[in-house]
Amino acid sequence: MRAVLPVLVLAAWALPLGSILACTQGRVLVRDGAALDPLPDVRVSDGRQLVATDARGDFVFAAAPTGPVFAIKPAGYAFPVRDDGLPDFWRAPDAVTCDFELAPAPVVRDALDVLVFSDPQTTDLREVGYYRDDVVAPLVGQHRAALGVTLGDVANDDLALYPAINAVTAQLGVPWLHVAGNHDLDAEADSDAASLATFRSVYGPDSFAWEEPEAVFVGLDNVVVQPGRRPAYIGGLRDDQFAFLEAYLPGVPDDRLLVLMMHIPLFDAPAGRETFRDADRQRLYALLARHPRVLVLSGHRHVLQHRFHGAEDGFDGATPLHEFNVGAVSGAFWSGVPDAEGIPDARMADGTPNGHASLRVRAGGEYALAWHPARVGDAPDATEAMALHAPRVLRQGAYPAFGVYANVYMGLPETRVEFRVGDGTWRPMQRVAAPDPRLTLENARDDMAETLRGRDRSPEAVVSTHLWRGAMPTDLPAGEHRVEVRAFDPWLGEQRAATRYRLQADEAPAR
DSSP: OOOOOHHHHHHHSSOOTTTOOOSSEEEEEEEEEEEEEOOOOOEEEEESSSOOOOOOOOOOOOOOOOOOEEBOOOOTTTBOOTEEEESSOETTTTTTTOEEEEEEOOOOHHHHEEEOOOOOOBBBBBHHHHHIIIIIGGGGTTOSSEEEEEOSBBSSOOOGGHHHHHHGGGGGGGGGGEEEOOOGGGGSSSSSSTTTTHHHHHHHHHHEEEEOEEEEEEEEHHHHHHHTTSSSSSEEOOHHHHHHHHHHHGGGGGTTTEEEOOOSSOOSSSSOSSSBBBHHHHHHHHHHHOOSSSEEEEEESOOOOOEEGGGGGGSSSSSOOEEEOOTTTTTSSSOOOOOOTTTTTTOTTOOOOSSSEEEEEETTTTTTEEEEEEEEOOOOBSSSEEEEEEEEEEEOOOOOOOOOEETTTTTTTTOOOOOOOOOOOOEEEEEEEEEEEEHHHHHHHHHHHHHHHHSSOOOOOOOOOOOOOOOOOEEEEEEEEEEEEEEEEOOOOOEEEEEEEEEEEOOOOOO
């Protein structure tokens, strides 16, 4: 059952521009010890209007806000933490006061590390437990991140789970930002304007910005609800969001990475069907083209992939626009065979294990990305970077028609992937458009089972965008052979994994 806000609150979010008369002005203050002083030049917005505080720390909107009012955190400062563990950077539009408080937070680090989650998509408290035990608990006290983000589908329609989910996320001890997804919508809403009432009551603005010395983060709700139509939603942006972007983006320094965070990918998926409104995409392209360093983070698809938007797509920036479509924390919706602790395998349809991503940004905007599987295990044929699949036995001298496959999770089209047998010569592997054989095998096991092997079976394997193949030699001596694969990750450098196969001698038939 979904959480439902009181009717008056739902009505407040849905009112037209200018109809809410509260929170039109406020102050931004900085607390340093016992002192509380005004903080000038802090930008404040309601998701459409953008103003800055004056020398007294005061700000005033020209029109009454119609959405949550938020202060854009300047680099070198920190917000206090709310009772729910989230940063206190926003106010409801009808709040009694719209004052904000920050504290100095000098930055001393080599780079900014960010935890990137997408689609935890918990359906019930049992799955909140999976989220806690599988993904969050191993990170507690073990990460170096200064910021965390969730790219939508925080819950799987039951929004009453938000407090339990937030209590788990807060264990990571860093400011955490949330973008809305299509499973974060209010079921009772009869318009796009009213569809995020519950989300806004918990997480605040559906469009916002957050600044660090190395990067500027902009979160955008890009789920446009279409009541009474099929599909019931489409990717896109509203006019008020473009008004905010048009006011804010020109002031983003060129030496910082601009990170756009959204749920639905900018690219159409499946190809050939408009899943993101083309007019909105082109309008966004025009705003982003002037920035030399831009990264788009999206979720929604429950696979791991990279897209580069170029001139053929209508993006005319100096370099292609990189979109990292982040895999899901929940993997394939917490499906598959459970492990000894009762946590489902949760592998995604492209064969990528569930988990989280990380983003590292250095001064000047240079960035590195990585995927971190929730579970790797001790087998050498699966590491954090890749998983291998190969036949266990082949006939010595047989035609070499069988391959070793490497699912290189963060692989790009140009990634160099090679393999060798024993201490032999490294040979190139070919990128192939095919399903991951490991997941195909799991599908077969599910098909052959007389009863369900888990609560929900693993997803049907789809074509992976990061799968490589090499033909296994059969002209070697009979016996066991070690196969080693190396992939040259553009951000983490050389990554390796290994597996084994056996060549069985061909016995002459009896005469």
